[in-house]
Amino acid sequence: MTASLIIFFVLAALAVLAAVSLILQRHPIHSALSLIVVMVALAGLYLLMGAEFVAAVQIIVYGGAVMVLFVFVIMLLNAGVEERTNFSKLATFGGIPLALALSGMIAAGIARSSGQLATSPAAAQGAISSTKQLSMMLFRDFVYPFELTSFLILVAILGAIVLAQREN
Amino acid sequence: MSEFLAKYAFLIVPIIKVAILVFAVLTVDAYLTWLERKVIAHIQARWGPYRVGPHGLLQPLADGIKFILKEDPMPSGVDKIGYFLAPFLTLTLAVTSLSVIPFGPDIKAFGYVTNFGIADVNVSLLVLFAITALGVYGVALAGWASNNKYSLLGGLRSSAQMISYELALTLSVVGVLLIAGDLSLKHIVEYQDNGNLGLLGWNLFGFAKDHAGFTQIIGFVCFFIAAIAETNRVPFDLPEAESELVAGFHTEYASMKFAMFFIGEYTSMIAVSCLATILFFGGWLSPFPASWTLTHYLPSVILIPFGLWVFFDGIRYETIFGRVLLPGVGAVLAAAGLALFLFAPANDVIQGPFWFFAKVFVFLFFYIWMRGTLPRFRYDQLMDFGWKILLPVSIGNVVLTSAFLLWRMH
Amino acid sequence: MVPTNYYLILSAILFGLGVLAFVFKRNVITIFMAIELMLNAVNLAFVAFSRALGKSDGEVFVLFVIIVAAAEAAVGLGIIILTARNRRSLNVERVDLLKL
Numbered sequence: 172m173t174a175s176l177i178i179f180f181v182l183a184a185l186a187v188l189a190a191v192s193l194i195l196q197r198h199p200i201h202s203a204l205s206l207i208v209v210m211v212a213l214a215g216l217y218l219l220m221g222a223e224f225v226a227a228v229q230i231i232v233y234g235g236a237v238m239v240l241f242v243f244v245i246m247l248l249n250a251g252v253e254e255r256t257n258f259s260k261l262a263t264f265g266g267i268p269l270a271l272a273l274s275g276m277i278a279a280g281i282a283r284s285s286g287q288l289a290t291s292p293a294a295a296q297g298a299i300s301s302t303k304q305l306s307m308m309l310f311r312d313f314v315y316p317f318e319l320t321s322f323l324i325l326v327a328i329l330g331a332i333v334l335a336q337r338e339n
Numbered sequence: 340m341s342e343f344l345a346k347y348a349f350l351i352v353p354i355i356k357v358a359i360l361v362f363a364v365l366t367v368d369a370y371l372t373w374l375e376r377k378v379i380a381h382i383q384a385r386w387g388p389y390r391v392g393p394h395g396l397l398q399p400l401a402d403g404i405k406f407i408l409k410e411d412p413m414p415s416g417v418d419k420i421g422y423f424l425a426p427f428l429t430l431t432l433a434v435t436s437l438s439v440i441p442f443g444p445d446i447k448a449f450g451y452v453t454n455f456g457i458a459d460v461n462v463s464l465l466v467l468f469a470i471t472a473l474g475v476y477g478v479a480l481a482g483w484a485s486n487n488k489y490s491l492l493g494g495l496r497s498s499a500q501m502i503s504y505e506l507a508l509t510l511s512v513v514g515v516l517l518i519a520g521d522l523s524l525k526h527i528v529e530y531q532d533n534g535n536l537g538l539l540g541w542n543l544f545g546f547a548k549d550h551a552g553f554t555q556i557i558g559f560v561c562f563f564i565a566a567i568a569e570t571n572r573v574p575f576d577l578p579e580a581e582s583e584l585v586a587g588f589h590t591e592y593a594s595m596k597f598a599m600f601f602i603g604e605y606t607s608m609i610a611v612s613c614l615a616t617i618l619f620f621g622g623w624l625s626p627f628p629a630s631w632t633l634t635h636y637l638p639s640v641i642l643i644p645f646g647l648w649v650f651f652d653g654i655r656y657e658t659i660f661g662r663v664l665l666p667g668v669g670a671v672l673a674a675a676g677l678a679l680f681l682f683a684p685a686n687d688v689i690q691g692p693f694w695f696f697a698k699v700f701v702f703l704f705f706y707i708w709m710r711g712t713l714p715r716f717r718y719d720q721l722m723d724f725g726w727k728i729l730l731p732v733s734i735g736n737v738v739l740t741s742a743f744l745l746w747r748m749h
Numbered sequence: 750m751v752p753t754n755y756y757l758i759l760s761a762i763l764f765g766l767g768v769l770a771f772v773f774k775r776n777v778i779t780i781f782m783a784i785e786l787m788l789n790a791v792n793l794a795f796v797a798f799s800r801a802l803g804k805s806d807g808e809v810f811v812l813f814v815i816i817v818a819a820a821e822a823a824v825g826l827g828i829i830i831l832t833a834r835n836r837r838s839l840n841v842e843r844v845d846l847l848k849l
């Protein structure tokens with residue numbers, strides 16, 4: 172039981188528990204807080220894998236901007252506790268087992284194919300993902316999608332401003 | 340025994356460092372409140388705390404006892420998870436952000452080299468920004484969970500302000516990153532070590548030795564203004580001012596939870612001052628060139644007269660307790676100064692941290708000075724300033740720095 | 750070293766939980782959060798594969814996914830605010846004007 176395995180199981184259990192809490196909480200703000208815990212746990216997992224820049228960007232952008240947006244909207248729209256409606260029995264008793272079976276099948280398929288996914292020697296040396304290498308790849312090989320995403324963000328900002336205006 | 344220590348040193352040494360850091364930070368926070376009250380009082384031509392101990396030095400202790408013993412009411416109708424989580428989050432994030440800051444050069448003791456901070460991460464600057472980004476939640480949750488419309492308004496205003504100035508904060512640092520080429524705070528300080536130019540090698544002036552550098556004065560001004568807005572201090576403290584919005588997002592918090600907000604705010608002030616010294620003012624580097632070795636005695640030159648002054652001021656103090664405590668403190672300070680003068684190894688070790696803490700103290704004094712002097716911004720003026728002036732100026736700094744660096748490379 | 754499979758199994762579990770939340774919750778903001786959970790699960794798979802293959806391509810793609818998710822959250826929440834104003838409720842079962 173090496174230290175990294177222990178840390179992995181702790182962070183993985185934290186992520187799964189927070190995701191279950193997202194489903195079980197009744198008030199959307201508590202679901203939002205659970206989702207923030209999931210994101211921070213995933214950032215910890217990225218750090219464990221050696222992807223430091225992605226972990227930092229995950230917390231700064233996802234946890235510090237996107238989720239703040241969600242929290243603001245929940246506070247401003249005064250979202251209350253969810254009401255009870257009657258779900259069809261088919262959805263509850265057929266749906267949940269089917270969804271669990273789906274994830275179970277995916278997980279079993281992955282576990283069975285353990286032979287082909289050996290970690291490559293380059294990764295074992297920790298040669299991947301220095302921030303420098305990541306940024307060189309981002310600005311040389313992927314510069315075209317990079318510029319396109321900046322355009323996409325501009326379009327999203329304009330769209331959000333137009334959508335949220337009051338009608339005068 | 341020493342084998343056990345050597346094998347587990349990677350675990351034991353950080354634990355010791357964490358304990359020292361937490362203790363030191365909480366004490367410094369407490370005495371920062373004392374310093375703030377004294378400095379603001381003297382700006383306003385009065386004395387400030389004077390009676391609780393000699394020169395009010397035991398006032399933080401009295402405040403601490405008050406916070407512990409006071410009743411901690413919880414209003415009805417609050418959202419319990421948010422109400423309890425918010426101050427805890429603020430305090431935890433603020434103290435955690437101090438873990439990646441290097442306070443001095445590497446320590447070499449008993450053949451073991453260790454970082455002077457707690458964690459030496461490759462991307463420590465990004466970790467600091469991540470923690471700052473998460474700090475918005477403490478404020479927003481506090482405002483919303485309090486079941487009080489003034490708290491909600493104050494919390495929303497404050498978190499909107501923090502998000503807006505976070506952008507300018509991050510962009511104003513990009514100039515420093517272009518010069519240093521590294522995200523690690525320790526390497527950024529080592530890049531400003533210019534051998535014999537001392538002060539001029541700092542990023543503020545930018546005369547670097549074997550790599551191109553550009554003056555980062557615009558970046559520093561943008562960074563410091565954005566940092567004051569991030570920590571909700573005057574002149575940007577509309578959301579938590581006492582005469583507006585009934586104290587804003589921490590209206591419904593009393594005693595220990597309020598103390599946690601309080602300590603969190605002062606700790607983030609300290610963290611931001613540490614960051615400003617590391618990024619723009621050379622961290623633990625001395626402002627004098629390295630060839631002026633006489634300046635190594637500066638700590639002693641400051642400590643010995645200060646200790647003697649406290650000693651002689653204390654002998655004729657009003658209360659008997661002061662007549663015992665103050666000369667004692669003065670004697671300890673003077674003895675420490677003398678010990679540094681006589682023992683060269685101790686003097687060498689103390690050089691880096693001495694300059695670091697001196698610069699941080701100057702920044703904290705500047706924060707307090709501004710609180711005593713400036714009026715506060717109105718909220719729309721604040722948001723206008725953040726988006727329409729500070730952000731374009733930060734982006735302009737990035738463009739200017741990169742243009743200069745490109746020109747130098749050809 | 751943690752085997753890559755463990756990360757992929759965790760990604761599958763998180764994705765399945767995201768699907769569950771998407772189907773069973775009635776508040777439109779919570780449904781949107783379930784979408785974000787699914788995107789995060791996919792990001793984890795990307796980074797795990799990137800580490801397994803030793804190249805940085807996966808991490809670059811994760812950056813793009815984060816950027817696109819942020820843009821989508823901004824526009825999506827704008828739409829949600831408008832819908833909530835119009836239908837005066839955040840319950841997705843009330844947005845049923847096209848029902849027979």
